[in-house]
Amino acid sequence: MNRKTLLALACSIFSSVGLAAEKTPAQKTAEWETYINAYQPDYSDSSKHLLPPETNRLEKPLPVVRGGRAAATINYSSEDGPAVKTAALELQEFIRRITGVTLPLRDSIDPRGETQIIIGKRTRDIAYGRKLFGEELRKLSGTDGYAVKNIGNRLYVFGETDKGTMNGVYALLENNTDLIFARPHKEFGTVFTQKKDLDFVWGGDVLEIPDSRARGWNGYQDLEWMARNKCSIFNGGGGGDISWMNAKKKNYGIFRQRHCYGHNIGHFIHSRQYFKEHPEYFSLVNGVRKPWRQYCFSNPEMRRVFAENALDMIRRAPEDVRILTVDMDDTWDACECEKCLAPVKTPDGMTITKEDPAFRSTQYFLFLNEVMRKINAEFPDWKIKTLAYFSTAVPPKCEVNANIIPEFAPYVRSNDKVPLFAPENVKWLEYLKEWAGKSKDIEVYDYHGLGLGFPRPLAEVRAKDFAEMHRYTQGMSSEYTHSGDRDSKGGSSKIWDYSAMEFWVLTRLCWNPAQDVEQLRKYFIRRTFREAAPQVEKFYGTIRSEWFRNKRASTIGDNPVELTKIILLEPGHENTLRAYLEDAAKQVRHPASAEMVKRLRARFEEQIAAAKAIKTPEIALPLLRPQGNVDFANPVWKGAAKIEAFKKCYAKQETPAENPSEVRLFHDSDNLYFYMTFHDAKIADIKRQNPPQGREKDFIPEADHIEIFLCDPLKDGIYYVFTADPFGTTAELQQYDYKWNGKWSVRCRTLKDRWEVIAKIPLKTINADNPKGNLLKGLILRERHAHGADKQREYSSWGGGNHHQTTTFGTLRLMR
Incomplete structure (x- = not known):
């Protein structure tokens, strides 16, 4: 009897006698909040x-x-x-x-x-x-x-x-x-x-005995370190054949070897070989057949060729491998031909329409079930591993072949500061539970290895997450700094300088999430930093305490310099933290420990300097009372404040945008108004990108569009995103959460040399209908993509601020 069977039996027995009822997500969240609100670092002798x-x-x-x-x-x-x-x-x-x-x-x-x-x-x-x-x-x-x-x-x-x-x-x-x-x-x-x-x-x-059957990181460069810390997953490589890695992986005890890897579905019917003669095999997106956008799954000839090519790959595979990776392309795009948008019928007679959130997932797994059956007719012991990701993260409304291993990818999670059962993240836990009803062989592809350029204390949250996930899965791996812990060009040693403890503790928790996270941290610091351990404990403990105190949400996309400003500079911790590190450098004796103290100090000073160098713009918005309909010709715009130039985003120094943009702004006490003009000499070549079915109201195209970011003045760390393209396609998000539906209105038009947008955003929508709403942090960002013969792609914004990085946002001062 395996571990999961024992666990299920135990749960059944306890429930039947009323001894251990399952706690609700709300109860678990309340316990979590109590723990975090009372958190104090342990500085006892280690x-x-x-x-x-x-x-x-x-x-x-x-x-x-x-x-x-x-x-x-x-x-x-x-x-x-x-x-x-x-x-x-x-x-x-x-x-x-x-x-x-x-x-x-x-x-x-x-x-x-x-x-x-x-x-x-x-x-x-x-x-x-x-x-x-x-x-x-x-x-x-x-x-x-x-x-x-x-x-x-x-x-x-x-x-x-x-x-x-x-x-x-x-x-x-x-x-x-x-x-x-x-x-x-x-x-x-x-x-x-x-x-x-x-x-x-x-x-x-x-x-x-570990709590999970498998655990690790999706990287190959640091395989030895992973194995030495009891990992059994160390995958890596691109979308092709990665068999050259197999020998070393076997030497260090990999859980399951896979043939091929990555977002590799495009390799089965490669566009170089098939696209010219058979464009009908490929997805129709915005009226054009495109490679690397999944396939036209309704095309029976495509399905036949795919299965034949999959069998050919298996015949060429190493003899001791029994799993074929088939991962969808890294995009929401999917075929929009008439047949692919037609209702899908499952073998048990259910009809799934394109409006159903599970439509694309059902379509995909019906296809993959067919491929699996054809493979197993020749190779009965082979399996397919496939990402349950983007549209396929939603469990399908069909059966999933028992030889298909879904790898559930909860991307993107709304807030890394709270566990999976918290309200903003719980949809992923619900999806995982549904997946457990579809398959008994699930792995998780997670993302806790990202966003660690700043030492985000993730382990406390992830201990809760791992315990939840292990109930339904074989185990998990995470995205990882693929380039490895090395100082040479392209290496990620600077991330390790600051966050080695987090990587190590997270790895240990995958083995057993019930371990005391604070003691794991103390263990790591004492063995790693030796004589300097007390000072390094206080350095990280101060950061951790502030992290838990600050209720601003955090995601894998957080900028380390932004976090340095919010978590270290603004609360006034800079000098205290510097003193801890200076003392650590005086106390340390072990040469390896001394090197790591030296590097820790360098990363701290580097990010402090970068955070202090952040300069953001400010603009005063006049209070105007518009008459009639606020359209493009309304004279009220003559009295509006004006932003006359954008700067390039992500530039190392201030650089004017090559494509001119202007914005006029005002408020009327209840609403913010934006009149935005985006010049483009090649505007006729901009092609409309239609939203996928079911995402008509929350689609951000990989094409020209505008994004307005506005911070909530009452909820620290919360911000809202409003997007529009030249054709009126819009979306609104709370950070990365598409389910948020904020009230606003927008008009778009295209002229011969520019496109324009008028947006009206009620202050109430962003929680700014109060005195604190007089001072708003925000950003207006333009994405210009290649179109026609013009291959230029440019991100530009007010002040040069960056997507989702709130410390780069400017200030909107509402005049009263």
Whole structure:
């Protein structure tokens, strides 16, 4: 009986006797708010974290290195897989780094050593002869958990899986030394104390089973660090064949190898080969057939060719792989031909119309079910892994083939500061529960590895999320800084300098989300920063306290400089934090720790300087009383305030926009009025991009449009977005939430050399019908996309502010 079956049975029993009713999302949210409102960092002495755990100590120490010589041997069996051999080599290598002594490594049990460290389940005592530890193997079955057992001078480390054995070896190493795999950086990322003698004191009667079957990060560059912290997912690569990565992944115990990867659906009927002769295979978008926009799923010939090509890919796949990745293109675009917009009928007779939120998802999974059946006719044991993402994140209203593995992607989450069960995020939890009714083999593709250019304290929230997700899934992975923790061009070491703790704690929580997050942080800081730990604890603790106090929402798109301004500068923490880091630099002695303190100080000062350099514009809006209809010809615009030029967004220095824009603004005490003019010599080439079905009122085209951002003056961190294109397509959002429907009105027109928009936004819509509404933060941003022969793409705005980055917004002062 597996873990999920046991859990389901337990829940059933408890519910039937009334002992453990499931808490509602509202109850869980209330408990979360109570915890956060009372949060205080723990600055108690953390020296104990440099020592082996008090639990599971051996009855007597086992010598490993004594007096500069090996007192132990490492033994494994070649009958075990490559991950077991890797684990044995890793144990040998890190003991060498710590002691300077290389232990003998044997492909058999060597009785000559004082201590025999026996790795894996296929060694003689376990697989043959005495056949030890049958009960432990039964408990570990189907997991990558591990056991460590001691009999006399023999220390056994094993799992029911090779990866479980590897996890046990890393636990053995970490719990018998002061070593930590703090970050992947090859020069200083692993911290430990060198010593001449080494005894193992931990490893008595250990059996540990993770809360999930799989966990990790969607990156390949830092695979070793992931594996050393018990990850079993380390995917990476583009949309094509990534088999060249397989050997290393197997060596470190990957959960499931996949053939191909990424948003790769376009590779099955590649546009280079098929588009010229068969454009009908591809999606009709805004009246034009386009590649890399999914396919025309209603075309039976396309479906036949797709399945044939999928089979051809499998025939060429490595022999030991049994999962084919089929991921949709990274776009909402889908075919708009008449047949693809016609109602879909499911095998059980249900009719799904294009207005149904599950329409596209149902259409896609009916297609994928057909492909899976054709594959399984030739390859019965193969499966398809596919993203449940964008339109397919909504569970379909058809059955999903049991050999299809949905990878649920909750993108974009409204607020990373509150758990999945909170009102602004709960739709993703509801979707996941629905998916659990469709499939028993779900993984999660999440995004908690993004947005860490500033050390956002995500672990407290994600501990709650992981516990929820593990109930319905095999496990999860997250988007990741693909370029790896390296200093060379393109590397992401600066992100690690600031947020290594967050990556590490999040990784540990994936193994067991019930762990004490505060103690995990203390453990990481003490082992990583050594003598400087008390000061670094206070540095991060101050940031964490302010983060929880400030109720501004946060998402993966947050700018680190903006967060520095909001979380560090505006509350007045700069000098306090700098003093902690200066003291840390004085106290630290360990060379690896000193390097990380140095880098932490550099990132802090770099972002403080950038935050102080932010300059934003201000404009006074006159109070005017318009007569009649406020149209393009109304004389009221003559008295409006005027923004006469935009600047390029995301520019390192102020740069005027190449495409002129002007805005006139005023208010009438109840409403804001905008008259916006956007000049474009190639306006005739701008093509209308029609909203997908079901998104007519919340669609932002990947084409020319305007975005108005306005901050809520009463709710810190909340802002609203109003968008319009030259053809009157509009959307309104609360941050990234399309479900918000704010009242406003808009008129659009195109002229021979420009397009114009009039927008009227009631102050009540943005919560500004009050005295605090006299001072508003906002931004007007134009996206100009390539059209016709003109390939220029330019983002420009008032003052050069950037999408969603509120510290780059200007100030609108309403005159009274």
